[in-house]
Structures are given as structure tokens and as C-alpha cells.
Amino acid sequence: MNFGVIAFVVLVLLILILLISNIVIVQQSRAYVVERLGAFRAVWNVGLHLKVPFIERVAKKVSLKEQVADFAPQPVITKDNVTMQIDTVIYFQITDPKLYTYGVEHPMNAIENLTATTLRNIIGDMELDQSLTSRDIINSRMRAILDEATDPWGIKVNRVELKNIIPPKEIQNAMEKQMKAERERRESILQAEGTKQSQILVAEGEKQSAILKADAAKQAAILKAEGEKEARIMAAEAEAQAIMQVQQALADSLKLLNDAAPNDQVVKLKALEAMQKVADGKATKIIIPSELQGLAGLAASAKAVFDTEDPKQ
Structure with missing residues (x-):
């Protein structure tokens, strides 16, 4: 292979490596301070940036968190x-x-x-x-x-x-003693409050119990009075009912008597029966009307006749 070709390939590789090494990617929540020839150039925020080789450099990487x-x-x-x-x-x-x-x-x-x-x-x-x-x-x-x-x-x-x-230690000890005394004081107050509340609750319970007992006695008396009242009313109603029944029976008997059209002798006989009932009382004298005297004599004679007859007949 020709030496010139090799040198060219090497040069291309060096250029690629140089370009790749100068590609800068800034991450989220970060910022890069870039200098050019020692002077401030710019602040790179999130994204892709290309740095000029040998001229620019990242002076500081800063976190924005x-x-x-x-x-x-x-x-x-x-x-x-x-x-x-x-x-x-x-x-x-x-x-x-x-x-x-x-x-x-x-x-x-x-x-x-x-x-x-x-x-x-x-x-x-x-x-x-x-x-x-x-x-x-x-x-x-x-x-x-x-x-x-x-x-x-x-x-x-x-x-x-x-x-x-x-x-300081001595002040800590004094503070601890003061806090302990304060806790004890609060505990005493709470205990006193608890005792007071307990007594109030007991008194309240006794009061409610007395009220309930009085109400119960009152209700019992009312119910007893109501019962006696109802008993008296029922007795009076029963007595009135009995009187009404007696009166009704008497009225019915009179009605039947009237319906039978009695003669004068029957009426006189009924009057005599009434006089007999009067005689059963404690009166010492009985005045018999004149129209009943004959009937009374007739009744006495009939009684004498029947008394002399033979009982076997």
C-alpha cells in the first residue's frame, strides 16, 4: 500500500477522533461554563454542543439542583x-x-x-x-x-x-430538672382534674339515679290511681248495667202482662203479691185497699179448704 494513502487514512481517523472528543452533551439540570483562550465564552445548557478544539474548554460543570x-x-x-x-x-x-x-x-x-x-x-x-x-x-x-x-x-x-x-452541661442539667419539675406539676394537675371529674361523674350518677327513682315512684302512684279509678268506673258501670237489666226485665214482664190482657182478678192478685212483699218488711201496720180485702178473704178461705182436704187426695 502506498505510504500516502496510509497517511491520509490516519489523518482522517485523527480528525474524526478530534471531532468526536469535542462533541459535548449537557445533561438535564446541569450547565457548563465554557472559556475560549482563557476568557469566558458562554454557558451551555441542556443539549448538544460542539467545542472548538484547542481553543475552547469547559471551565466548570455546575449543578442547577x-x-x-x-x-x-x-x-x-x-x-x-x-x-x-x-x-x-x-x-x-x-x-x-x-x-x-x-x-x-x-x-x-x-x-x-x-x-x-x-x-x-x-x-x-x-x-x-x-x-x-x-x-x-x-x-x-x-x-x-x-x-x-x-x-x-x-x-x-x-x-x-x-x-x-x-x-453547656450544667445548663442542660438545670433544664432537665426544670422540665422534670414541670412534668410532675402537670401530672399533679391532671390527677387532680381526673379526681374532680370522677367525683362530678359520681354525683351526677347519684343525681340521675334519684331522679329515676322519683320518676318511677311517681309513675307507680299514677298507675295505681289510674287502676283504682278504672276499677271504680268498671264497678259503677257493672252496677248500672245490673240495674238496667232489672229494669228491662220488669219492663218486659209488664209488657208481657199487658200483651196478655189480664182481667181485673189477675191485676188484684198481682197487687196482693206486692202487698205481701211490703209485709215482709219491718212496717208494723199495713193498710189494704178495700177492693183487695175481698180478694184477700177469698185467698184465705181457699187456703183453709186445701188444708182440710186429705193429703192423699
Whole structure:
């Protein structure tokens, strides 16, 4: 094979390798800072890019995702001269890759030092009790200060959290004793409230029981009275019914008597029977009408005749 052909093939391969090596693909949520001959050229975002060989280079690859920086505990002194350890967590995001690349040397170290300084300034204006109970206030103030300070670096601070506040050992012991006493006090209050509620419930139960007993006695008395009333009404109704039946029977007998068209002798005989019933009473004198006297004599004579007859007849 001719040497010239070989050289041409090698040259073509070198050119292809060079072109392929200068093809840059930027991934999602990332940005590349490109320099040309040492000077800033452009910021490449997601997509396919071609770099000029030997002239351009990728100076920095920047992540655009939200990042977390967890810093070691920092010693701080409160307004009442109490030294304690506080560690912080910062959530930040790079918004300008160019400023992040050229704004500050070692951005993370700069953010850590700025965080420690800001924390000391804020805690230095607070007493111990206030600093322990004002985490939200401290977080908000630190976020505002850090966000403003890191803006020229192309960084946005989204959130700052005090991860842990560690007071001195003797203060921790005093706080534990105070918390224990507070717990015991609350427990005593709860026990007293429970006893009070129990007594109220017992009294309420006794009250309801007495009310129920009184209602039961009242209902029993009402039912008894109603029963006696109903019994008296039924007895009166039965007596009235009996009287009505007697009267009806008497009326029926009179009706039958009238329907039979009795003669004068039958009427007189009925009158005599009535007089007999009157005589059964306790009256000492009985006045018999004149029209009944003959009938009475006739009845006596008939009785005498029957008495003298032979019983076998």
C-alpha cells in the first residue's frame, strides 16, 4: 500500500477522533461554563454542543439542583455570656453559573464562614432562653442575610435550619430538672382534674339515679290511681248495667202482662203479691185497699179448704 494513502487514512481517523472528543452533551439540570483562550465564552445548557478544539474548554460543570450544606457545630456566645454549640443546615441553589464560577474562590468555604459569622452576630443579641425558643426567628434572619450576601456569587439561599443547639452541661442539667419539675406539676394537675371529674361523674350518677327513682315512684302512684279509678268506673258501670237489666226485665214482664190482657182478678192478685212483699218488711201496720180485702178473704178461705182436704187426695 502506498505510504500516502496510509497517511491520509490516519489523518482522517485523527480528525474524526478530534471531532468526536469535542462533541459535548449537557445533561438535564446541569450547565457548563465554557472559556475560549482563557476568557469566558458562554454557558451551555441542556443539549448538544460542539467545542472548538484547542481553543475552547469547559471551565466548570455546575449543578442547577437544590443542594444541601451541613456544617459542623459552631461555638457561639449569647448576650448573657453563655457559650453553646450550634450546627446549621443550608439549602441553596445555583442560579447563575457564570457568577458562581468567577464570583468567589471556593464558594462552599465562603458560605460556611459567612454562616458562622452571621450566626454569631444573631445569637450575640439574644439571651439563652430567647435563643432556645426562637429558632424560627433565627432561621428567617439567617436566610435573609445569607441570600443577600451570596447573590453576587450566583447562589440563592432557599432555607436555613438550626439543626441542633447544645448548651453547656450544667445548663442542660438545670433544664432537665426544670422540665422534670414541670412534668410532675402537670401530672399533679391532671390527677387532680381526673379526681374532680370522677367525683362530678359520681354525683351526677347519684343525681340521675334519684331522679329515676322519683320518676318511677311517681309513675307507680299514677298507675295505681289510674287502676283504682278504672276499677271504680268498671264497678259503677257493672252496677248500672245490673240495674238496667232489672229494669228491662220488669219492663218486659209488664209488657208481657199487658200483651196478655189480664182481667181485673189477675191485676188484684198481682197487687196482693206486692202487698205481701211490703209485709215482709219491718212496717208494723199495713193498710189494704178495700177492693183487695175481698180478694184477700177469698185467698184465705181457699187456703183453709186445701188444708182440710186429705193429703192423699
